[in-house]
Amino acid sequence: MFERFTEKALNVVSRAQDIACKMQSENILSEHLLLALAAEAKGVSLKIFRMYNISYDKLYDEIIKNMSYSKSLKVGDVSGFSQHVKILLKDTLDLATKSGNPSILYEHLFLSVINDKNSNNVNTLEALGFDVPTARGLLRKLVQRKTKVLVHPEGEDKSENAQNKSVETDSLAFDSEESKQVFERAVSKLSASGYEILGTEQIISSILEDSQSSLSQILAQNGVTIEGFNEKLSTVQSRSSEYEGRQIIFTPNAFRMMSVAQQTAKELGSSVVLPEHIVLGVLKSRKGIAYDILKELKIDEKKLAHSIIKPIEKQMPETLTILRFAKEEARRLGRNIVGTEMFLLGIIAEGTGIGGRVLAALEITIRDARKVVEGLIGFGNEYYDKEINFTERAKRVLEKAWELAKAEKKSRIESQHVLLAIMTEPDSLAMNALEQLGTDSLEIREGIKKFSNE
Numbered sequence: 001m002f003e004r005f006t007e008k009a010l011n012v013v014s015r016a017q018d019i020a021c022k023m024q025s026e027n028i029l030s031e032h033l034l035l036a037l038a039a040e041a042k043g044v045s046l047k048i049f050r051m052y053n054i055s056y057d058k059l060y061d062e063i064i065k066n067m068s069y070s071k072s073l074k075v076g077d078v079s080g081f082s083q084h085v086k087i088l089l090k091d092t093l094d095l096a097t098k099s100g101n102p103s104i105l106y107e108h109l110f111l112s113v114i115n116d117k118n119s120n121n122v123n124t125l126e127a128l129g130f131d132v133p134t135a136r137g138l139l140r141k142l143v144q145r146k147t148k149v150l151v152h153p154e155g156e157d158k159s160e161n162a163q164n165k166s167v168e169t170d171s172l173a174f175d176s177e178e179s180k181q182v183f184e185r186a187v188s189k190l191s192a193s194g195y196e197i198l199g200t201e202q203i204i205s206s207i208l209e210d211s212q213s214s215l216s217q218i219l220a221q222n223g224v225t226i227e228g229f230n231e232k233l234s235t236v237q238s239r240s241s242e243y244e245g246r247q248i249i250f251t252p253n254a255f256r257m258m259s260v261a262q263q264t265a266k267e268l269g270s271s272v273v274l275p276e277h278i279v280l281g282v283l284k285s286r287k288g289i290a291y292d293i294l295k296e297l298k299i300d301e302k303k304l305a306h307s308i309i310k311p312i313e314k315q316m317p318e319t320l321t322i323l324r325f326a327k328e329e330a331r332r333l334g335r336n337i338v339g340t341e342m343f344l345l346g347i348i349a350e351g352t353g354i355g356g357r358v359l360a361a362l363e364i365t366i367r368d369a370r371k372v373v374e375g376l377i378g379f380g381n382e383y384y385d386k387e388i389n390f391t392e393r394a395k396r397v398l399e400k401a402w403e404l405a406k407a408e409k410k411s412r413i414e415s416q417h418v419l420l421a422i423m424t425e426p427d428s429l430a431m432n433a434l435e436q437l438g439t440d441s442l443e444i445r446e447g448i449k450k451f452s453n454e
Helices: 007-022 030-039 043-051 056-066 083-098 106-115 121-127 132-146 169-174 177-193 200-209 214-221 226-233 252-267 275-285 289-296 301-314 318-332 340-350 354-361 366-377 392-407 415-422 429-436 441-452
Strands: none
Touching: 007 030, 007 106, 007 252, 030 056, 030 083, 030 106, 030 121, 043 106, 043 132, 056 121, 083 106, 106 121, 106 132, 121 132, 177 200, 177 275, 200 214, 200 226, 200 252, 200 275, 200 289, 214 275, 214 301, 226 289, 252 275, 252 318, 252 392, 275 289, 275 301, 318 340, 318 415, 340 354, 340 366, 340 392, 340 415, 340 429, 354 415, 354 441, 366 429, 392 415, 415 441
């Protein structure tokens, strides 16, 4: 389910876990979700709370008066979601589906909580003067508005391929031999300790255990050693397990970290998730016990990330170069988002890979391609020295290129994989540009076959 949560919605679930730990609750309860919603409220949602003069502290005091649970547990001994919260999360998923939204938003969680008749949350809010029916109406409108946001010509894609694919965490975690060994060690830690939820801390600790790997040596040079990490970990890690069947699951933070690691692997041109990508995933997601420990160790995050990426860049993977050129083309046009059309320009600019050579043989030049792309999207003023993101369609192209590389048992995504992946999106701006440049899928596929056999 968590693969459909937006970053803001995941933050609510993570905050609910933290609150349950601090309140020494055996399970994550619906009251913890309500408190997390108040703590993570921003924008219109924050205005809703402020409209009724409800602060986190005021809500906490009201909730604590009516809650009854054992406080015999140590801080951190939270076994998981209560059955009630599991049902509530399922209701949230259903609510998002009915609203036609592929993602679960913060507002969906908020609506589920104030629609819940089986908890005391509504009574708690009303006791503080909260107008539940009015809030429901505002949140429903907000959800409807968010489903209509336009950010790029490819942003409102309604094709069958546009359906969000669930992240398969098994293949995501274990698709390289190095990562497989990391997770085998991490799972062993769970078995030995009685834990059931695989968190970021077990994963990073397992990476550090391989002291002979180049990644462990990079981490050590940046002040992260197995001894120092585990010393910090021993002061924060304390969880009891009551799951039946000993089913291993990821915490929301670990799931987020692994999703970011997979995306990072693709953007760095790898067709497998390596331990390096997992560490970068921790640094990018900025959540979880592992990240908290890195902060306590006073690690220079940018320096560590650069130290990990530098050896990868030296290997000059084609896709990494293509994506770098694609982002440069986006900046040139004043855009802060990369679509498939920028991927096409990146392939042409890279030039040395099979994809670039095929397009060159078809007499497609960067100059001509730029003119066509400029005609399709025009110049903007959206780039303000901030991180450039990909459109959903561009992400799907990268996902398809990843699958093509894996199918060929290649360790890297190559330019022909990206070009072939673009052709699986016939309505994309890249395919529109190629048609205007006088070529089609048949010519490109034949060219890829020819150059691949040379």
